[in-house]
Amino acid sequence: MxxxxxxxxxxxxxxxxxxxxxxxxxxxxxxxxxxxxxxxxxxxxxxxxxxxxxxxxxxxxxxxxxxxxxxxxxxxxxxxxxxxxxxxxxxxxxxxxxxxxxxxxxxxxxxxxxxxxxxxxxxxxxxxxxxxxxxxxxxxxxxxxxxxxxxxxxxxxxxxxxxxxxxxxxxxxxxxxxxxxxxxxxxxxxxxxxAKIIKISNHDNMIGPQNISVCTEQLGAQDVSRPHIILDGQDHHDQSPTKDDTWLSTPETPQKRKSTDRATEPVPGAKRKLDFLEK
CATH class of the missing domain: 3.40.140.10 (Cytidine Deaminase, domain 2)
Structure with missing residues (x-):
């Protein structure tokens, strides 16, 4: 032993x-x-x-x-x-x-x-x-x-x-x-x-489709007294500096439009852009 x-x-x-x-x-x-x-x-x-x-x-x-x-x-x-x-x-x-x-x-x-x-x-x-x-x-x-x-x-x-x-x-x-x-x-x-944790955290904080919708709702609910941007000679109150025809958001609801406000009617300039794209 x-x-x-x-x-x-x-x-x-x-x-x-x-x-x-x-x-x-x-x-x-x-x-x-x-x-x-x-x-x-x-x-x-x-x-x-x-x-x-x-x-x-x-x-x-x-x-x-x-x-x-x-x-x-x-x-x-x-x-x-x-x-x-x-x-x-x-x-x-x-x-x-x-x-x-x-x-x-x-x-x-x-x-x-x-x-x-x-x-x-x-x-x-x-x-x-x-x-x-x-x-x-x-x-x-x-x-x-x-x-x-x-x-x-x-x-x-x-x-x-x-x-x-x-x-x-x-x-x-x-x-x-x-x-x-x-x-x-x-x-x-x-x-x-x-590094992996930071990457995952950044990914989670990115704006996804559901967040984009929320952002759009929030923007639509804001006061319409924002800076005017002139497109094709028309005055458009609902157009923000960062919002253009490439903005991917849900359509605005009828309740958010004012029938008496001509500035909120469909934008001819925007339509012309769509026609141009169709050509």
């Missing part, structure tokens, strides 16, 4: 799995669960991945779930993971399902090296965790010292290996580039969505 509860990690295993200048063919995850504002761990331990079966993260989360249920853990708690590799996309999805139903539990991940940062699927998995509020950091010398002190032996001191800081800096830069890339994509997506 590659799961060890409340057991110190052998120093040799620490050196083999957390030296960030090497790439071991297995994953080691150390964990601790503690209540916020408390220095005492509720439970702790570590796990290796079970080849062709379960990942180390799955083994730990399965056991944490059992522990929470059996001990009726309540209140805000922090689950800290020291990992030899960052979570893969499958483990990221598993962590998401684990945290989704536990708003009072936060997670702090510190990883020694990246797990295939060059693949988009792995990048998306990490960004998914970040969007959930998971703290993800590439380990530096201070983190290695803390891990050694807490999970190997409190009297052990870290002897930095050659290239530790340089590789830590590179890993941190690579992770930061992933955040920037996805942030840029999110901003572009937000800009596109805003």
């Amino acid at each position: 590659p799961f060890f509860l409340k057991t110190l990690l052998p120093e040799k295993d620490f050196e083999e799995n957390f030296n960030n200048t090497f790439q071991p063919h297995k994953t080691l995850v150390l964990f601790s669960l503690k209540k916020d504002k408390s220095s005492l761990w509720k439970t702790w331990g570590y796990a290796y991945n079970n080849p062709n079966n379960e990942h180390a993260e799955h083994l730990i989360l399965d056991n944490i779930e059992i522990y929470i249920q059996e001990n009726q853990i309540k209140g805000r708690h922090t689950l800290t993971l020291f990992m030899s590799y960052t979570p893969c996309r499958k483990c990221s999805a598993r962590i998401k399902s684990f945290l989704t139903s536990r708003n009072d539990l936060c997670m702090d991940i510190k990883a020694s090296r990246p797990y295939f940062f060059e693949y988009k699927s792995e990048q998306k998995g990490l960004y998914l965790l970040k969007s959930l509020g998971v703290s993800i950091k590439m380990m530096d010398q201070f983190d290695y010292e803390q891990c050694l002190h807490e999970f190997v032996h409190p009297s052990k001191k870290l002897t930095p290996w050659l290239g530790l800081e340089e590789q830590s800096k590179k890993n941190a830069d690579d992770l930061e580039n992933i955040w920037k890339q996805f942030l840029s994509q999110e901003e572009e997506k937000e800009t596109e969505e805003n």
Whole structure:
């Protein structure tokens, strides 16, 4: 069984799995669960991945779930993971399902090296965790010292290996580039969505046939004492500056015409235009 509860990690295993200048063919995850504002761990331990079966993260989360249920853990708690590799996309999805139903539990991940940062699927998995509020950091010398002190032996001191800081800096830069890339994509997506909203809003505010009819009714109900426009020598009170023979509106009703007002009779000039069009 590659799961060890409340057991110190052998120093040799620490050196083999957390030296960030090497790439071991297995994953080691150390964990601790503690209540916020408390220095005492509720439970702790570590796990290796079970080849062709379960990942180390799955083994730990399965056991944490059992522990929470059996001990009726309540209140805000922090689950800290020291990992030899960052979570893969499958483990990221598993962590998401684990945290989704536990708003009072936060997670702090510190990883020694990246797990295939060059693949988009792995990048998306990490960004998914970040969007959930998971703290993800590439380990530096201070983190290695803390891990050694807490999970190997409190009297052990870290002897930095050659290239530790340089590789830590590179890993941190690579992770930061992933955040920037996805942030840029999110901003572009937000800009596109805003543009769509504006376009739809403008489309909804355009004057449609039903609005044109309303506008025509409103214009017809206005006072006829508007500026006169002379067409073919006739005085037409019902002709507005913006209204011509191309205005597509519903016919005016008889009630809106005054039989005694010669200016509102059919316009000869307008008829001549229609005759011209018929030719």
